[in-house]
Amino acid sequence: MMSLPSEVDVAIIGAGAAGLGAARALENSGLTVIVLEARDRVGGRGYTVMAAPDITFDVGCGWLHSADKNSFVKIAGQLNFKIDKRHPPWREQAFGDVFPPKERAEFIEALDAFFDRAETAAKTGRDSAASLYLEPGNRWNPMIDAISTYVNGAELDSVSVIDTHAYEDTGINWRVRRGYGALIAAYRAGCPLALNTEVKLIDHSGRGVRIETSQGTLSARKVIVTVPTSLIAGETIRFHPALPEKVEAACGLPLGVDNKVMLAVSEPKALPKDGNLRGATMRTAMGTYHLRPFGQPCIEGFFGGRLARALEEAGDGAQAAQAIDEIADYLGNDFRRKLKPLAESRWAHDPFARGSYSHALPGHAGQRAVLAAPVDGRLFFAGEATSPKFFSTAHGARDSGERAAGEVIVALKE
Incomplete structure (x- = not known):
């Protein structure tokens, strides 16, 4: 300084x-x-905290996206930050039966078909809302829109189809064990x-x-x-x-809005390491949950779009309450007693960000x-x-x- x-x-x-x-x-x-x-x-929007003595929490960015082209991968090596190269659990359902394999496969098929239609539309050079390329009447449309809230921080009706297509995703996503925010700070x-x-x-x-x-x-x-x-x-x-x-x-x-909430789990061995929990809710306003990231005794919840903004507006504790309610719906009401709120992000209310990413x-x-x-x-x-x-x-x-x-x-x- x-x-x-x-x-x-x-x-x-x-x-x-x-x-x-x-x-x-x-x-x-x-x-x-x-x-x-x-x-x-x-x-900035890269910030790591210790949510508990044994739980690292990336309040902001947490994944080395397109890791094979990500300049922070080389920097991590130079600064002796260990990289976790395990495949992310985003498309897999590693716990419970709240999203049965048959339905999960149908959802992924519908999601991929949407991306194909959006890509074709983007190549015409005529811009429009990405929501126009949802298949009319498809039962998975609300959950496809939920994916947009995680990826863009906004629903598809607010997202340019050309801009979405321009993003380069190599499909390789890694993590920094000590925290992405910690790596940026060390840089x-x-x-x-x-x-x-x-x-x-x-x-x-x-x-x-x-x-x-x-x-x-x-x-x-x-x-x-x-x-x-x-x-x-x-x-x-x-x-x-x-x-x-x-x-x-x-x-x-x-800037769209994406927020995270970190919950401690009193009986972590009941959950798989680096699992994913998401139900077939047929809603856009829903969270997605990373179970025991890095094997830590916690669940990291993720909210995006209008739901994330509404939960911020509802005040402290609203995100944790939403997460606990959803997890209890999936895993049974008895699971509530095993969860304790630790930390959360509130990017829309951060005066020097006012959102998550563009x-x-x-x-x-x-x-x-x-x-x-x-x-x-x-x-x-x-x-x-x-x-x-x-x-x-x-x-x-x-x-x-x-x-x-x-x-x-x-x-x-x-």
Whole structure:
């Protein structure tokens, strides 16, 4: 941590994966750099806590998605973070008979058929809501929509079919045993950092760029903005002169809501390690449950979309209550006494996130490129929402920060 300098070559706004990626890319450039972070920690939407002495909880991102192309895999190796390469249990039902194999197979068949129709539609180049490609009357449609709430943080009627198709999923998903958020925090290394420094205004009307923060004012030759789209769309950070095209792009790339709740299990041996629990509820408003992640004595619940937002609005404890009710419905009412709430995320109420990760609204798939474009050779933009293929991921964010840092170096040579 450092005090606020009066002038730097490059100021980076935000110490999430994108901001840290930019800072690390510039560390041997000879440029003076500072990362300005509103929170009292690094990592942004990547954050690991100990929910209990024996339970690690990734409050934010928890999976190394597309691990064969994920830049954090190499970083984990360099920092001696052990990677768990076991196949995730998302499509399997490892416990109970609440989702019988025959019905599960029918659901997966319907889900895959939906993805095929959506892919065909996206290739036409005409954007629309992904919900249009649900098969009319298919009994599994509500649960297919539930998958969208987990993947996008929003239901299919709010998701661009072209944007969904653009996401690159290699199907390889690994985990970090000590926590993805812990890995991102360790990646920070010696980045020059000012915490508790909320940026209010980026004034690019003069020759340099003046940045007003809660800790004072500084100037920079170049600025890399890595904050979530919600803060740009809501103009929590203002630009002078205004950048209406950036605000419009950010509005077209809102953050969906995905939240987790961690429950301790008093009799963990009654559950399989790394199992999955999800019922054939025929509802979109439903949770999905990871049983004993890493073999820990807990259940991690996951809620998305409108249900996640409603549970946040209902206040503390609502997510745990919902999770316990659903699990008791699946496993029997006696199971309630074995569950104890430990921790939860509330990303929509986090003032520096206001959501989980971005999705493009129907008709707005092209806004990622608009948001990523530099302005006047002085303002540069990064973050998961600017990634063309790996949006909504930590590695997509990190890579975008590295990309923006490269743009800064090129601009300084011109």
